[in-house]
Amino acid sequence: MDKRSILLAACAIPAAIVIVLLLAFHQRGIRTEELKQRRAAQIAASLASAMRGADADAIDTIVRVAGTLQVDIAPVASLPADVRPDTPLAAHARQQLAGQDGVAVRGETVCIEAGNAHCRALLVSVGPRGDYLLAVHMPADLIAPLPVVHLVAYLAGLSLIIMLLTFAIARHSMRPLRQLAQAATRLGADLDAVVLPVEGSAVARHAAAAFNSMQTRIRAQVQHRTHMLAAITHDLQTPLTRLRLRVEKVADASLRERLVDDLGMVQEMVRNGLDLARSMESAEPRHLLDIDSLVDSLCADASEAGMDVQSDGRSHAFVMAQATQLRRCLDNLVSNAVKYGGRARLVIGTRDENVTVAVRDDGPGIPEERLAEVFDPFVRLEPSRSRDTGGTGLGLTIARNVALGHGGSLTLANRSEGGLEARLTLPVMRYRQAA
Numbered sequence: 281m282d283k284r285s286i287l288l289a290a291c292a293i294p295a296a297i298v299i300v301l302l303l304a305f306h307q308r309g310i311r312t313e314e315l316k317q318r319r320a321a322q323i324a325a326s327l328a329s330a331m332r333g334a335d336a337d338a339i340d341t342i343v344r345v346a347g348t349l350q351v352d353i354a355p356v357a358s359l360p361a362d363v364r365p366d367t368p369l370a371a372h373a374r375q376q377l378a379g380q381d382g383v384a385v386r387g388e389t390v391c392i393e394a395g396n397a398h399c400r401a402l403l404v405s406v407g408p409r410g411d412y413l414l415a416v417h418m419p420a421d422l423i424a425p426l427p428v429v430h431l432v433a434y435l436a437g438l439s440l441i442i443m444l445l446t447f448a449i450a451r452h453s454m455r456p457l458r459q460l461a462q463a464a465t466r467l468g469a470d471l472d473a474v475v476l477p478v479e480g481s482a483v484a485r486h487a488a489a490a491f492n493s494m495q496t497r498i499r500a501q502v503q504h505r506t507h508m509l510a511a512i513t514h515d516l517q518t519p520l521t522r523l524r525l526r527v528e529k530v531a532d533a534s535l536r537e538r539l540v541d542d543l544g545m546v547q548e549m550v551r552n553g554l555d556l557a558r559s560m561e562s563a564e565p566r567h568l569l570d571i572d573s574l575v576d577s578l579c580a581d582a583s584e585a586g587m588d589v590q591s592d593g594r595s596h597a598f599v600m601a602q603a604t605q606l607r608r609c610l611d612n613l614v615s616n617a618v619k620y621g622g623r624a625r626l627v628i629g630t631r632d633e634n635v636t637v638a639v640r641d642d643g644p645g646i647p648e649e650r651l652a653e654v655f656d657p658f659v660r661l662e663p664s665r666s667r668d669t670g671g672t673g674l675g676l677t678i679a680r681n682v683a684l685g686h687g688g689s690l691t692l693a694n695r696s697e698g699g700l701e702a703r704l705t706l707p708v709m710r711y712r713q714a715a
Contacts, residue, residue: 292341320369320416321376326403328383331406363387373402382406388415429486456484460491467495513553520547552674555608556657556681564602568709571597571635576612588623589614595628596712597635601686609682609690610637612675613702617641621699630708634688639702645694654692655680679704 330342364370365387373385386403402416459476466473475495476488524543525532531537575591599606610626617624621641629636646654646661653659660674678689679702683690688706695701 299611308635318372318376320402320712321373324373324385324402324416325377325380325383328380328404328406330520358387360403363389367614369400369402371403377404389415456480456488460487463491463495467498476609480517509553509556513550515548516550520550549674555678556674564604566600566602568598569601569606570604570712571595571599571637571706572628574603574607574610575628575637578607578614579626582614582618582624587614589618589626591626592627593628594632595632595635595708597708598636598710598712599686599706600709601706605682606686609679609704610639612679613639616675617643617700617702620644633708634705635708636706637704639704640695640699642699643645645700646692648694651692651694676702 308409327342330338344412367388370385370387377383377385382525384405386405389401400417402414403413405413416662456479463476473495475492477483478488478492480488498575520543524540524547527536527539527543530539560600572594579591614624614626617639618641621643623642627638629638629641650661654661657674657677660673676692680690683704683706686706688704690705691703693703
């Protein structure tokens with residue numbers, strides 16, 4: 281544990297010790313109280329027995345002896361106003377004095393000793409007519425049982441303190457683990473996310489350092505692969521251009537046309553390869569982007585190009601995004617929908633702090649067993665999604681890379697009424713304020 285956790289534990293341990301001591305002192309006080317009650321009842325029984333049938337001189341002697349035992353004996357005038365007849369002390373004395381004639385336990389009262397110290401006194405009347413009143417003093421002890429209400433309150437308070445300290449220790453100890461989980465989630469969406477702070481216990485610091493090292497290695501490997509792909513596709517542009525020029529000089533028109541088509545296909549693959557490299561790592565800055573405005577702009581441009589594209593719904597949501605990359609993602613989805621389904625319908629909505637854009641078409645759909653496969657690079661489905669109808673099998677790969685790079689997801693599903701739905705889900709940063 282780190283220093284803060286040790287400090288919290290050090291605060292919890294004394295509270296637990298205080299609880300144990302309170303219970304121990306309470307039990308000891310109960311035993312002391314029982315001994316005091318037994319002593320008071322025995323003294324009262326002995327004095328009452330000695331006073332029965334005693335003459336005046338004997339009673340004077342008993343009174344003097346009783347004074348040394350902290351017992352006051354006086355003729356009964358009237359009982360004090362604060363006598364309590366049903367206390368545990370009075371009940372115990374009645375059990376001890378049961379069966380003795382001329383003896384009656386009156387109850388318990390509060391008395392004042394020297395120094396204004398409060399004490400209790402057991403009141404017992406002696407004689408056929410209750411002629412004398414014995415007040416057996418019980419001085420206050422240093423150890424006395426706590427009232428039940430006070431004991432429960434003390435224990436509840438200390439238990440609450442221990443619970444709060446334990447909760448604080450657990451929460452503080454779990455914080456590095458929560459940070460690690462959050463960093464892992466961020467890493468999946470952004471390889472350039474802020475590194476995890478190396479703090480906490482020795483184990484937490486070691487885990488954070490290992491995670492940061494892993495993030496650095498993954499970023500370096502992805503950058504190396506992306507740069508290599510971009511370099512290869514870029515360098516292919518020059519020889520392809522030369523080949524195109526030389527093909528134009530071929531005399532056979534039919535052969536020249538086939539060669540031009542093949543070269544055009546290769547050039548398109550190279551361009552898509554560059555787009556794929558950019559989708560995996562883009563230096564474009566991120567800004568708050570209004571999803572509704574982006575979809576409206578996309579639909580307007582598509583309509584101007586003669587496509588049947590419409591949108592439905594409003595989200596009023598902003599996302600943190602790279603505008604060019606996100607538009608390319610939606611462009612690919614809309615182009616596929618129009619190409620293979622004749623038209624595209626974009627339905628916008630929100631769910632669980634996410635915004636969704638569902639691109640729906642009326643095409644033949646995709647076999648269920650191949651819905652995941654089509655996200656792989658250069659995968660084309662025959663016959664409806666063949667190369668002859670356009671595309672190189674990279675459009676969905678690029679779209680998914682963009683979605684993942686924005687902390688979202690892209691899924692495909694066949695619609696029950698026919699056609700395919702491509703659902704883009706992105707985390708919402710904030711919502712537009714109501715006017």
